[in-house]
Amino acid sequence: MKTLTQTSRRKFIKSASTAAAAFTIVPRHVLGGTGFTAPSEKLAIASIGVGGQGGHDAANFSKSGKAEITHLCDVDSNRMASAAKLYPKAKRYKDFREMLDKEHRHIDAVCVATPDHNHAIQALAAMQLGKHVFVEKPLVHDVWEARVLTDAARRYKVVTQMGNQGTSSDGARLIREWYEAGAIGDVHTVYVWTDRPVWPAGIPWPREAAKVPANLDWDLWLGTAKHRYYVEGAPVRYSDGYVVNFNWRGWWDFGTGPIGDMGCHLLDIAFKVLGLQHVQEVQASVARLFSDFRVRISAPDSNPPAAHVTMRFPKALHTKGPVTVHWMDGGITPTIPEELGLDTPLSANDSLLVGTKGKILTGVYGSNPRLLPASRQVKVREKYPRVANGHYAQWVEACLAGYGNKEVSSPFEFAGPLTEALLVANLAVRGADMNMEGRGEGRQVRMQWDHEAMRMTNFDIVNQFVKRDYRPGWELNYSL
Numbered sequence: 385m386k387t388l389t390q391t392s393r394r395k396f397i398k399s400a401s402t403a404a405a406a407f408t409i410v411p412r413h414v415l416g417g418t419g420f421t422a423p424s425e426k427l428a429i430a431s432i433g434v435g436g437q438g439g440h441d442a443a444n445f446s447k448s449g450k451a452e453i454t455h456l457c458d459v460d461s462n463r464m465a466s467a468a469k470l471y472p473k474a475k476r477y478k479d480f481r482e483m484l485d486k487e488h489r490h491i492d493a494v495c496v497a498t499p500d501h502n503h504a505i506q507a508l509a510a511m512q513l514g515k516h517v518f519v520e521k522p523l524v525h526d527v528w529e530a531r532v533l534t535d536a537a538r539r540y541k542v543v544t545q546m547g548n549q550g551t552s553s554d555g556a557r558l559i560r561e562w563y564e565a566g567a568i569g570d571v572h573t574v575y576v577w578t579d580r581p582v583w584p585a586g587i588p589w590p591r592e593a594a595k596v597p598a599n600l601d602w603d604l605w606l607g608t609a610k611h612r613y614y615v616e617g618a619p620v621r622y623s624d625g626y627v628v629n630f631n632w633r634g635w636w637d638f639g640t641g642p643i644g645d646m647g648c649h650l651l652d653i654a655f656k657v658l659g660l661q662h663v664q665e666v667q668a669s670v671a672r673l674f675s676d677f678r679v680r681i682s683a684p685d686s687n688p689p690a691a692h693v694t695m696r697f698p699k700a701l702h703t704k705g706p707v708t709v710h711w712m713d714g715g716i717t718p719t720i721p722e723e724l725g726l727d728t729p730l731s732a733n734d735s736l737l738v739g740t741k742g743k744i745l746t747g748v749y750g751s752n753p754r755l756l757p758a759s760r761q762v763k764v765r766e767k768y769p770r771v772a773n774g775h776y777a778q779w780v781e782a783c784l785a786g787y788g789n790k791e792v793s794s795p796f797e798f799a800g801p802l803t804e805a806l807l808v809a810n811l812a813v814r815g816a817d818m819n820m821e822g823r824g825e826g827r828q829v830r831m832q833w834d835h836e837a838m839r840m841t842n843f844d845i846v847n848q849f850v851k852r853d854y855r856p857g858w859e860l861n862y863s864l
Contacts, residue, residue: 427783428492430455430515432480432506435463436630437520438497441547441776442467445495445518448777450784455491457483459604478601480506488513493783496520497547501638502607504529505860511540512861516783518776520547521648522640523796523803525608527838528851530807532862534800541787545779546799548648550749552775556653557768559737559744559753563657563702565764567755569741570704571658576650577712579732580642583634585689585714586673590615608858609637634686636849640810641687642713647806648799649748650735654709655802657737659701662835663805668693668812669827671714688817690714693809711809721745723756808833811846818845 427450431442434456445451453471457480458464464476477483484491494510496503496519504524507517511533523546524530537544550556563571593613596602602614633639654660670688693711700707710718717730721743724730733748743756755761771778775793782790811833815826832841839847854860 427451427516427780428454428490429495430457430483430487430491430493430510431467431495431497432457432483433495433497433520434458434467435460436497437547438495439463439467439470441495441497441518441520442471444774444776445780448773448780450777451493451780455483455487459601460599462599479604481509484509484513488515491515493517493543493780498607499605499632499638500525500640500644501609504533505608505858507533508536508860508862511536511542511544514540514542516543516779516787518545518547518779519799521799521803522644522806523648523799524807525638525640525644526850526852527804527807527811529860530800530804531838531864532860534796534804535864536862537796537800543779543783543787543790543792544796544799545775545782545792546648546794546796546803547775548652548794548799548802549775550649550751551652551656552771552778552793553750554770555746555750555753556656557766557770558764559653559746559750560657561764561767562744562753562755562762563737563739564767565762567742567760567762567764568737568739568744571654571737571739572703572705572707573738574651574654574658574707574709575712575718575736575738576647576654576709577717577730577734578642578646578650579715580645580713581634581687581689583631585634585641585687586671586684587686589635589685606855608854610853610855612637636685636687636814639687640807641813642691643693643711643806643810643813646713646733646748647711647809648802650733651709651711651806652794652802653735653746653750654707654737655798655805658703658707660697660707660709660805661700661801662697663695663808663833664698664835665696665830665832666693666809666812667827667830668809668816670813670816672817684814684817688714688813690716691813691816692716693812695805695809697805721756723758811840811849814849815840815843815846 429445429451431438431453442453446453453474456467456474457477459478468476493516496506500522503519507519510517524533594616596614633645669692671690691713695709697707699705720730731747735746737744742760745756746753779792782792812831818826826843829843831843834841838850
């Protein structure tokens with residue numbers, strides 16, 4: 385497999401810098417002044433990652449009626465072939481860098497729906513070219529990357545949106561209205577839980593390498609991650625059975641575990657309603673597989689099969705005091721609230737906000753919100769406008785309107801800090817999952833997070849995961 389040479393990398397960076405400079409002078413969507421309609425009359429979107437969630441995203445952009453998928457990019461030729469049938473006029477590329485280098489003048493916006501470890505480099509490259517970006521959750525892989533994309537959204541003045549679609553739901557807005565009307569008093573504790581992982585977890589990388597399928601460019605799929613030999617399973621089959629199609633979520637080199645998979649959906653409500661900012665303290669306990677316990681290595685390859693993380697936030701924008709957030713995965717759930725009664729079980733993915741006067745229980749994406757006890761039902765005026773056409777169309781319309789002219793539900797200014805807090809929680813998970821060789825384990829430590837310095841002050845070993853080492857030639861070209 386060929387990798388990008390230093391010469392071609394310098395060429396790409398130069399092209400990005402030149403194009404970004406041009407964009408700041410005359411963006412394509414404002415040429416001609418007020419009322420101008422772009423030649424295509426639609427937002428031209430390039431999709432990086434066109435199978436699975438990427439395909440779903442592309443379909444929803446098209447459904448808005450105001451966007452056209454003009455470019456497709458995927459390292460898997462089989463997935464590319466399937467997407468090409470849906471968008472036969474779209475130009476096709478395997479390497480996103482080549483696509484942006486050659487086609488940036490014909491692209492208005494970019495959707496990134498690849499594995500977590502490549503989100504930042506792909507999104508940043510597009511932003512540096514002045515392109516609006518939609519990035520699937522979680523926004524990035526590492527804490528440092530969250531800080532970079534948050535800063536870049538302001539610096540390059542592009543419209544951004546993360547793919548935590550539930551943040552545009554009616555339920556999310558109703559919950560904010562309930563809380564601000566005083567329906568449950570002041571929230572001090574939040575519980576969120578998920579049935580993830582639904583992939584192999586707590587195991588080392590398979591020892592036997594497999595032949596790379598002809599349809600896959602494994603080197604490009606690895607991208608920023610360190611080189612690993614290809615394996616066909618992980619190591620047991622799940623769904624279609626391949627690491628690249630789903631199971632990558634369980635491997636720390638590529639994914640961010642259950643917290644990355646579902647956290648941006650489940651904790652979005654608490655962040656929006658309470659105005660949470662930066663986590664100050666985290667502590668985690670994790671489950672381990674007995675057969676793997678004796679051979680545990682200092683930095684395990686995959687996320688543990690279950691975890692409970694306690695996050696402590698200082699007084700938030702809409703609370704009277706600090707807030708404690710409990711994250712639970714792998715089948716761990718809180719005690720069923722007494723207000724639900726004996727015959728009402730908790731769902732697999734839920735959030736519970738506990739206030740001084742009552743509670744709010746809601747499903748994933750802000751679905752089926754309920755006030756507990758039921759006697760606390762209140763009528764509230766509609767304070768926050770509903771997103772009439774949904775999360776995807778909202779971003780498309782904001783892109784067409786131009787930066788700063790139309791609100792979106794999850795801009796990077798919000799999505800970045802949300803993702804960052806979850807990734808700090810992952811530092812505690814990884815610390816708790818380590819064999820500290822007699823020096824104590826992270827599960828026994830209340831880790832103190834220094835937001836400004838981006839480091840744990842009392843458990844240094846996990847700071848290696850704040851900003852990972854990128855493969856040569858795949859570094860992020862950005863300074864905070």
